[in-house]
Amino acid sequence: MNTTAAYYSGSKGIVVKNYVPNQPDPLQIQVQPAYSGICGTDLHIFNGAMDQRVDLPHIMGHETAGTISALGTKVDGFEIGQPVTIMPLNACGKCTACCRGLSHICYQLEFLGIDTPGSFQSFWNVPAHTVHALPNTASLSHAAMIEPIAVACHDVRLGKVMKGDRVVVLGCGPIGILVALVARSIGAEVIISEINNFRLDLASSLGFTVVNPNDEDLIEYVNDWTDGAGADVIFEVTGSVSSTKTMTELVCARGTIVIVAIFGDPPPVDLFRLFWREIRIVGVRVYETQDFSQAINLVDKNILPLDSLISDIRPLDEISKSFVDLSQGADIMKILIEA
16 A cells, blocks of 8 residues: 655645655554544644744644554554544653643643644554544544544633533634533533634534624623623633633623633733633643543544534545645635545
């Protein structure tokens, strides 16, 4: 069989070419990716925003599911052909964060697919501790969504969302819609704020109440919805300055704002409002093992409408076009690349 990989070379250039895969090191597992999702971070790399971090040429990809094709000589507990997914975090185990049990935010964190080669290739060698077994009945296309679902599980958990809470999700990209779905799965009432019509229509089709803040006054809407109290939890997933100006006006007394998005520049935040209403603001980043386990369970039990979120599945030789389509704002929620 041909073994191919997609190499990012900088300046929005991706070339798919043959290569000879290495055998896994003693403590590695070689995975044959079946499907890999294109992530927002991959888009940042493609658009040149992370050229100072990645080594060129670079193989991207970290949202994946596949089967084990080879085992390192010191690896046990896994079998050839076993379906798996990857939790792509490799911590140092020595820094303050790691010593406090927070290895997911290790000060020297190595993120597979960013700091090392990723999954857009025929065979991917990864540290054995990053590999999570899947049920034999798992849909591998759905399982390729486990990594971003784990992000949403982490966000909802750290936001301390409870059954009956009223939740506002600002932004309805792949992570925003997953946050909304995970919050709803535990019994929260959720509304979504978004300005993109494709995303609004998709969220509405999944049963969410949606608000376009360009057409409606979001603050007034939330006040009416909550009888003037404000929402219990706000998730900021847009990364926009306008959203950070609004979020403090939407939350109730002693409510929570969860910062999910990455901001290029420090945004303005109404600190007086935080003081006045004793608002808790929480930053969230990636996920922990319990979030990954929850995500696997959600996929295994088919709780989330993943077929509605997977806009297209394309072969590896269409990966460059896929990045262009996503960068240009096509009506797409998630593209999976089939290796």
